[in-house]
Amino acid sequence: MAEHATHDQHAEAHESHSTRFYWMIGAILAVITAVEVAIFLVKDTIGHELFLAILFILSIAKGAGVVMYFMHLRGDARIFQLVFIVPFLLAVTLCLGFLTIFSHHVGIAG
């Protein structure tokens, strides 16, 4: 039964991080949140498109930080990545698909 643990996929590889590392990630996420709020307060001066673009990038970075480091998805077994990323992509499809269908351009909905 020696092959038991090894077939298909290597065992869970945990990157063990130090406590300091988590504090740093936490700090970065806090800073991102602060920046988000800051640009929200000045959104009228920077224009709507730029505001949206910055906001999306920041939120994606924030979410990715939580998933990769707090949830340890980075460096964890591949199956966990698969089981999360596939539905995430489906969710993006769902959201964009529905928003497109209900937009004024394609829409039935208007």
Place this chain on the structure above:
Amino acid sequence: MAIAEQKLTSVSPATASSGSFPWRTWLATVDHKKIGIIYIVSAFVFFLLGGIEAMLMRVQLGTPNNTFLSADVYNQLFTMHATTMIFLMVMPMNVGIGNYVVPLMIGARDMAFPRLNALSIWLFLGGGLLLYLSFLTGGAPNGGWFAYAPLTQVQYSPTAGMDYWILGLGLTGIASIAGALNFIVTVLNMRAPGMSINRMPLFVWMNLVVSFIIIFAFPTFTVGSIQLLFDRQFGAAFFNPAQGGDAVLWQHLFWFFGHPEVYILILPVMGMISEILPVFSRKPIFGYSFVAFSGVGIGFLGFIVWAHHMFGVGMGPMANAFFAAASMVIAIPTGVKIFNWIATMWAGDVRLTTAMLYAIGFISMFIIGGISGITLASPPIDLQQTDTYYVVAHLHYVLFGGSILGLFAGAFYWFPKMTGRLLNERIGKIQFWLMMISFNITFFPMHIVGTEGMPRRIYTYEAGMGWDMWNLIETIGTFLLAFSVLIFIYNVLSSLRNGEVASNDPWDAATLEWTMPSPPPSYNFLHIPVVNSRRPLWDAKYPHAAGDDHHGPSSAPSQVRYEYTDEETEGAKDIHMPSLTFSPMIFSGGLTVASLGFIYINKDILGLPTRVAALGFILIGIVMVSIAIRGWILDSRKDSPYLSQHH
């Protein structure tokens, strides 16, 4: 594999368990095989209920201007018929057979989470019973199985029927998600050594794919029905255009789930067919990876075709074109499977057992349904056919001709493993032909009346529209079909009592479930087997044909019987299985009672007393759930080597 060969002798399962029925070992069971059987039996009972509803509708439609049923009752019947057949029959029947067979096929002792498994079956039953309770409490749901808004708003469906529908299906939905998570973990993580992903039986593959479809598709349905519940109970107006809501949003949310749902209904059955055809063709499946990966492909594509159910809404040319094209693309992986099945039989040493006949029946009827599906995927054609009997014909060719014929194939194939007795082949073949013929008598004319414009979901029609003769024929066909189901029931009951005793391996099959006694002991395997190919049992029996790339056997079926010796079964006492527990059942009972209360929390039926009673039900439900959670924790503590007090 430590299996001892012995003479073909067996304790008859009927005499072995004589005496009173061991209720406790069933109601508190966590054994995947017992749970599977509870699923199968209850799904079959719902099959009969759905069938009775269908017959009532067909009597009403047999002649024009008939007054056998009122319009209102007719609406309840078609809603409950479809809801039953889809959510309470085909889905749980698939789950039941999967529950029984999948752990055996991959060499596991049970599902990954046995208590969660028990929770699923009882939640499913709670949901089903709640749905049927509505017949007694003022009217069953009547808005159709896809519950189009705004018909389902309180103004238009004032009885509590739709609330029963939402909460009943909510409970079965939780059951489905919990069950699917269990299947995913079991299949991925409980395989025996050597049973790599690309050696898994195709039935296991399809169960894995379907489980993923379930956990990704059900949430939108859950959200949609929660919103509908808020509309009905708290005046939220999500789907009520008069107040700013959007009826079409319901359609999108529903069909984003609804189309994947039809694959939830068919893919496990395709998996069964992929097991049965090779065994009775004496050849390995043709193009294993194609069959497996086309299943995965169907799973993905199934999520981007949902709006082909909505061409009638008028989504505009862009959306129509996209969903039409995507729907036609999905026919490709489906076609791949069909060609693989045919190629498996091709030049094989085909044995026409009843199971094989049903499998072939599945392929032929499914082709017809697939073709009508492709015609419907074309918007100009669909605009002619949508909401007519042509759609009814399509869905019955894929769901009855497909799923249900395939399930009969599975029933004949695995019945000996589950019960230790074979079903009678002669009666089975008679029943097969009767069912095939009467199925086509019933449903083929629906293509014709559909193209002639007969709308679906009408409770009666005028004479002289050119539909009279066909409708009468369909009704006659229904009775023949019902008769063939009665023959099957007779076959099951008489075979259970005095059917031919099954060896462990009556079909000379290739997968692991046939290495065990029929039925297998609670712990399944004495020793977890080590697997070296896709066909472990054929390897053992026909060493010259072993290996992944080799042909299967073409000799006569093997008559050897594998039986655990007394000594070995004695040794099996050390195998530790989780203990009986009532907690899952109490949990689901609590949720069901609370759901019942929730239905009436905002209903003006008897004024205050109703609301007080409803609140009482909710509280009782919460208490039951709390008791169950406590019991659950204590049970898991008892079974854990780390948490019990003795360690």
Place this chain on the structure above:
Amino acid sequence: MSATSHAHDEAGQAPLVGSLGVDSRKLGLWAFIGSETLFFTALITTHLIFYARTKADLAAKGMLEHMDPKLYLGIDLTTILAAILLASSLTMVLALAATKSKEWPKFRFWLLATIVLGSAFVLGQVYEFTHLYHEGLKLAPQYVYEGETVKSLFGVTFFVMTGFHGLHVTLGVVWLIAVYFKVRRFAASPENPMDVELVGLYWHFVDLVWVAIFTLVYLI
């Protein structure tokens, strides 16, 4: 809670580590999180669709400037709530790190901190809901802003979406408390790190949903 692994105990494996070399409960939880992702996406998408419609209606009447329902949602409270949840994610991961190095007092401190922060979030949301209710935003297909009634689903979609998130946070707090007591009682159990990791995964996911809601609902 529900898992048994006896199928594999012959192989002399640690509990629940199966043919993929991963923990069964963790795999199940990740798959569940995947499913929940779609659940919240459907709720958020519904909200966005109806908010876009409300905005278009108001803009057509030239009323968007002062009648935008977004004006209800001051961002000061939300920013605090977002910060609380983010901080609770940090304390959660610190609790997990303490479990792995078996520093039990530290573990108890950080887990309790997570519980307190989580409860604070729930209380904050309760406060927000009552506040909005008094301001005229209700679970109804219209809202009253400065005396004027506007037909809109904003309140409905907002309360259902954030309400279900709040429900998830509440269940998460209950789970955290359960794990706290379980680990305290069975300090020697080798399952403890996994128990903490599982509730942690769920907790971070709930935080993740708030990251999305914060941006898509409050800021944009």
